[in-house]
Amino acid sequence: MRVTxxxxxxxxxxxxDRTKGEMAEDCANPALLRRLSPSSLSCASxxxxxxxxxxTQHCGYCLPCLIRxxxxxxxxxxxxxxxxxxxxxxxxxxxxxxxxxxxxxRSFQLAIERLRARPALAPILIHKPGPLxxxxxxxxxxxxxxxxxxxxxxxxx
Numbered sequence: 001m002r003v004t005x006x007x008x009x010x011x012x013x014x015x016x017d018r019t020k021g022e023m024a025e026d027c028a029n030p031a032l033l034r035r036l037s038p039s040s041l042s043c044a045s046x047x048x049x050x051x052x053x054x055x056t057q058h059c060g061y062c063l064p065c066l067i068r069x070x071x072x073x074x075x076x077x078x079x080x081x082x083x084x085x086x087x088x089x090x091x092x093x094x095x096x097x098x099x100x101x102x103x104x105x106r107s108f109q110l111a112i113e114r115l116r117a118r119p120a121l122a123p124i125l126i127h128k129p130g131p132l133x134x135x136x137x138x139x140x141x142x143x144x145x146x147x148x149x150x151x152x153x154x155x156x157x
Contacts, residue, residue, distance in 0.1 A: 020067060024075020033075065038082045042068040048100075049086035060085030061101045066108065 002011060015023055027033045044062040049055070058065050065085065072081040087101055095102030115122050 020071035021074035024071045027075060030076070034079060034082065037072060037076075038084070052086065054086055058083055058085045060087040061090065061095070061104060063104045066104055 002009070018026075024033060041056075041058070042064040043058040044064050045059060046056045048059045049057055058068070060069070068083065069081060069085075072083065076082075090105060095105055097103060097106040
């Protein structure tokens with residue numbers, strides 16, 4: 001792409017193999033991360049809450065929000081995630097897996113149970129294409145592992 005745009009030089013991404021949780025945990029300036037994280041947006045559908053009278057904010061239950069929650073939980077500890085979510089507490093009530101609020105959380109629960117039963121399959125299943133409920137989030141294993149570790153903190157299994 002850079003050649004097409006006429007940009008000379010080399011582009012390097014030193015974080016290509018790091019998860020959001022690993023980067024948050026190793027952040028050189030945690031105070032800045034705490035201060036700026038509420039200003040960033042990860043949500044797949046940040047206007048979902050408009051029907052409840054909310055403005056643009058994180059829903060808290062889509063896949064990007066779940067990954068964000070797990071990453072910030074890991075990186076900001078012992079502090080809490082300052083992000084405002086439409087569904088602030090995923091353990092306050094049982095999430096209906098037939099509704100959007102529960103689908104991705106349930107997908108993680110199923111993936112966790114399958115990997116718990118057969119952990120040796122993780123390096124294989126992580127490369128299997130398809131949606132998360134088919135055991136693959138389409139990312140490398142540490143991403144799933146980091147997210148699962150974070151999810152265990154605030155989702156009943």
